[in-house]
Amino acid sequence: MTRKIEAKVMIIGAGIGGMAAALALQRRGFSVAVYERSKEIREVGAGVIITANARRALRDLGVDAALEALSNTIEVFHTCHYETGAILRAVPNEEIRQKVGIASLGVHRADLHKVLMDAVLANDPDCLHANCQFVGLEQDSLGVTARFSSGATARADVLIGADGNVSAVRSFLFPDEAPKFAGQVAFRSLIPDALVPESIRRRVSVMSAGPGRYLLSYPLRGGEIMNLVGLVQSDTWEEEGWAIPATNEEFVKAYAGYEPDLLTLIRNIPENNLFKWGLRDREPLKTWTVGRVTMLGDAAHPMTPFLGQGACMALEDALLLGRAFSASQSVSEAFRRYEDARRPRGTLVQLSSREEGLTLQDPNKRRRTAQDRGLLDYDPATVPV
Ligand SMILES: Cc1cc2nc3c(=O)[nH]c(=O)nc-3n(C[C@H](O)[C@H](O)[C@H](O)COP(=O)(O)OP(=O)(O)OC[C@H]3O[C@@H](n4cnc5c(N)ncnc54)[C@H](O)[C@@H]3O)c2cc1C
Secondary structure (H helix, E strand, O other): OOOOOOOEEEEEOOOHHHHHHHHHHHOOOOEEEEEOOOOOOOOOOOEEEEOHHHHHHHHHOOOHHHHHHHOEOOOEEEEEOOOOOOEEEEEEHHHHHHHHOOOOEEEEHHHHHHHHHHHHHHHOOOOEEOOOOEEEEEEOOOOEEEEEOOOOEEEEOEEEEOOOOOOHHHHHHOOOOOOEEEEEEEEEEEEEHHHOOHHHHHOOEEEEEEOOEEEEEEEEHHHOEEEEEEEEEOOOOOOOOOOEEOOHHHHHHHOOOOOHHHHHHHHOOOOOOEEEEEEEEOOOOOOOOEOOEEEOHHHOOOOOHHHOOHHHHHHHHHHHHHHHHHHOOOHHHHHHHHHHHHHHHHHHHHHHHHHHHHHHOOOOOOOOOOOOOOHHHOOOOOOOO
């Protein structure tokens, strides 16, 4: 594809969104440098469901087949009664594939991150910079200078904040708007298959929502491990961080009354393999862009995980950012195209996830998944930009 503007792009945050954006821009001929606060650039041990809309972005980025080979095409998604385990709804993945053209994948986050990072490094082995915590920026008519906690600086034509739901880039651009506790505490664990009760394994993917709580399990890596995530309503949360060790006892206590095999699954979690964190939320913004700086992924539209679309949205954003740059004559045009294409959808999915959270944890309300809401029909490779 012919490049119409010359722009050196700086990305803050080497998570799924930042890495995918780097790849989308590189593939369209742009020079990219990515700055990540962690000492080592890698993802944590947790699962993520990647649906058709995001897989279309991964196909365009040339990494979908590699990811599929490492992942699970979950055969069927079950919604079960939280006390008895009785199946209330079964959605075969094949049915999803027939409706939207591509099946959903159960993916280890580290695998998704690695296929993206390998492709980025193959394009430019020197573009990733670890141990660089963004703390502020200055911009002028020619470019942006980012400042890091070490005192170092870096300069580029534009800066993309891809630094997650407590984004320092967003706080710098919009200092009056702080992330707040979303009233939900999350537990997460990866459990070896040998420790999974047979009835849970047989049901493949189990989502069970009880009053004020929700639990989801699905297999990763060809069934070697079971991903387990729980979300519990809570009035308070004081600790910072999202990888705080939790105990099996407190997890079991939070799910008192749940079907015995799910409680056995929780009790079987191996030592040092259970973490908790408080979910953060922010209100939708009227703009994501200030001058030569914009945002993507959770930085732009932090969302609760009830529709399983946060990483998918970050992948969609990444591809549209690359397409917008490729279609534009100037940085301002590229940012306008990107934001016009992405902000309505980011806001819609952010607000829908919030609504679904309240629905899910209320047994009297009817669930509407991302597919039910038509979100999987979106094609980030062909929507106008
Ligand atoms: C329980 C749970 C389950 C989920 N399940 C799903 C699912 O099934 N499907 C789905 O699509 N999504 C899911 N999500 C959402 C998904 O995990 C996020 O939306 C996604 O990770 C967002 O990607 P990101 O790149 O924008 O941000 P992040 O993944 O948070 O990456 C941000 C990166 O920026 C770095 N960083 C932060 N601050 C700085 C700084 N100051 N300087 C430099 N670097 C910095 C971080 O270290 C990190 O590497 C789930 C989320 C939760 C909480």
